Amino acid sequence: MSEKQDKAEKKVFIKTYGCQMNVYDTTRMADALGGQGYRETSNMEEADLVLLNTCHIREKASEKVYSELGRIRQLKERRQKDGKNTLIGVAGCVAQAEGAEIQRRAPIVDLVVGPQSYHKLTGLVARAEGKNGESELIETEFPTEDKFNHLPAPTKRQIKARGASAFLTIQEGCDKFCAFCVVPYTRGAEVSRPLNQIVEEARLLAESGVREVTLLGQNVNAWHGVNTKEKEIGLGHLLFELAKIDGLDRLRYTTSHPNDMDDTLIAAHRDLECLMPYLHLPVQSGSDKILKTMNRRHTRDDYFRIIDVMREARPDIALSSDFIVGFPGESDKDFEDTMDLVRRVTYASAYSFKYSPRPGTPAADSDNQVDETIKNERLQELQKLLTFQQKSFNKNCLNREMSLLLERKGRLEGQLVGRSPWLQPVQVQAPKNLLGDIVKVSISDIGSNSLFGTLINEKAA
Numbered sequence: 077m078s079e080k081q082d083k084a085e086k087k088v089f090i091k092t093y094g095c096q097m098n099v100y101d102t103t104r105m106a107d108a109l110g111g112q113g114y115r116e117t118s119n120m121e122e123a124d125l126v127l128l129n130t131c132h133i134r135e136k137a138s139e140k141v142y143s144e145l146g147r148i149r150q151l152k153e154r155r156q157k158d159g160k161n162t163l164i165g166v167a168g169c170v171a172q173a174e175g176a177e178i179q180r181r182a183p184i185v186d187l188v189v190g191p192q193s194y195h196k197l198t199g200l201v202a203r204a205e206g207k208n209g210e211s212e213l214i215e216t217e218f219p220t221e222d223k224f225n226h227l228p229a230p231t232k233r234q235i236k237a238r239g240a241s242a243f244l245t246i247q248e249g250c251d252k253f254c255a256f257c258v259v260p261y262t263r264g265a266e267v268s269r270p271l272n273q274i275v276e277e278a279r280l281l282a283e284s285g286v287r288e289v290t291l292l293g294q295n296v297n298a299w300h301g302v303n304t305k306e307k308e309i310g311l312g313h314l315l316f317e318l319a320k321i322d323g324l325d326r327l328r329y330t331t332s333h334p335n336d337m338d339d340t341l342i343a344a345h346r347d348l349e350c351l352m353p354y355l356h357l358p359v360q361s362g363s364d365k366i367l368k369t370m371n372r373r374h375t376r377d378d379y380f381r382i383i384d385v386m387r388e389a390r391p392d393i394a395l396s397s398d399f400i401v402g403f404p405g406e407s408d409k410d411f412e413d414t415m416d417l418v419r420r421v422t423y424a425s426a427y428s429f430k431y432s433p434r435p436g437t438p439a440a441d442s443d444n445q446v447d448e449t450i451k452n453e454r455l456q457e458l459q460k461l462l463t464f465q466q467k468s469f470n471k472n473c474l475n476r477e478m479s480l481l482l483e484r485k486g487r488l489e490g491q492l493v494g495r496s497p498w499l500q501p502v503q504v505q506a507p508k509n510l511l512g513d514i515v516k517v518s519i520s521d522i523g524s525n526s527l528f529g530t531l532i533n534e535k536a537a
């Protein structure tokens with residue numbers, strides 16, 4: 077692109093909240109807007125279009141949007157004084173859940189677009205550009221067409237700019253309806269992208285220098301499709317297919333549900349060297365009673381069995397999970413069951429949250445809400461145990477050799493940061509030209525948030 081063209085470009089600033097699916101969507105929206113003359117900027121002050129890609133999962137996440145919109149209003153006013161217009165859009169799960177309500181609470185918002193309507197974003201922006209904000213532009217229907225069929229494919233240049241590790245959404249929505257969760261309402265029904273669409277996108281990523289792909293879906297292991305012989309296949313088969321692509325040296329997937337860990341997927345963990353030995357398998361609670369009221373549809377023993385099978389298939393597998401404390405009706409004994417489950421499984425990392433009642437979900441109406449102080453105490457106790465387990469896992473890595481995908485520059489001169497197979501960030505002194513390569517390191521020190529490694533081999537794969 078010539079410098080002249082570059083100067084004429086409009087700029088878009090996108091702020092992303094929530095899960096990796098939003099991170100992926102942000103890239104797709106940025107790419108689509110790129111085709112409309114918008115270049116991404118990391119400086120909100122210079123943006124002609126500010127887009128918030130929002131999350132509705134807990135009350136805190138959701139409310140952040142409105143405080144951010146307050147700040148953006150000031151920015152808009154500042155820019156107006158310089159004769160510049162700023163368009164403001166809200167995308168993501170809050171957009172879907174609250175729709176027109178957003179424009180009522182924050183009239184400065186020019187457009188609202190739900191997660192299944194991103195192929196309509198460029199049209200909305202074009203209309204907003206011509207409208208000066210006098211009318212509402214909202215797309216929150218669950219459209220019948222597949223957004224991915226209508227969004228432009230990213231260019232190799234766009235992919236390269238994002239580095240060697242990429243996300244790829246293979247499935248949208250969720251049909252599980254856990255009693256606490258908004259996702260089935262904000263993302264709609266569970267839909268799997270077809271095999272050839274996924275393979276094509278993964279090939280494009282690999283051809284553009286991507287070495288690691290993380291497949292995404294809220295129930296990623298419920299992905300299903302048909303192969304070239306019209307045979308029904310699941311995530312395990314898909315992984316075997318993707319493993320054949322030249323240059324894709326690392327595969328991951330997230331988030332999986334315990335009920336969908338089938339034999340082929342377990343075989344993939346056993347047989348595929350490129351499938352990283354890490355499994356994020358949320359359990360939420362260790363109490364059968366709570367699991368039942370959460371509508372998770374499995375018991376703690378089912379979960380233990382899956383963990384055993386996984387560890388047998390891939391002995392070096394690291395486990396991660398999500399937990400909710402203070403779900404309605406959770407007694408001391410139920411919470412103790414969760415602590416017991418954590419002690420028995422032992423996790424390499426985990427996320428834990430206080431239950432947050434969400435509008436429209438069954439659990440929000442329960443009369444058995446848990447007191448806030450109890451929620452706080454339980455969260456602290458659980459997090460203490462999980463942090464201890466994470467630290468022990470990291471300590472065990474001392475003096476071990478491992479492969480590292482070097483993803484970005486570190487804070488110190490000459491330092492690069494990469495991820496281990498177990499998703500740990502590792503800092504290493506290494507020349508810049510190794511960015512995007514997989515190297516071999518020996519772990520020489522353990523920090524509080526990352527590990528430190530020494531380069532032993534510049535090419536591990």
Ligand code: SAH
Binds near residue numbers: 295429434
């Ligand atoms: N699809 C994934 C989880 C998606 S949401 C699964 O089934 O596990 C990510 C995490 O947010 C959940 O695992 C859960 O731990 C947490 N979460 C979801 N709804 C919540 C709520 N209402 N209150 C607190 N935490 C919640």
Ligand code: SF4
Binds near residue numbers: 250253258260294
């Ligand atoms: Fe939410 Fe449950 Fe679906 Fe996960 S499986 S997205 S927790 S409803």
Ligand code: F3S
Binds near residue numbers: 094097098133168
């Ligand atoms: Fe949040 Fe929506 Fe993801 S609610 S966690 S951004 S699917």
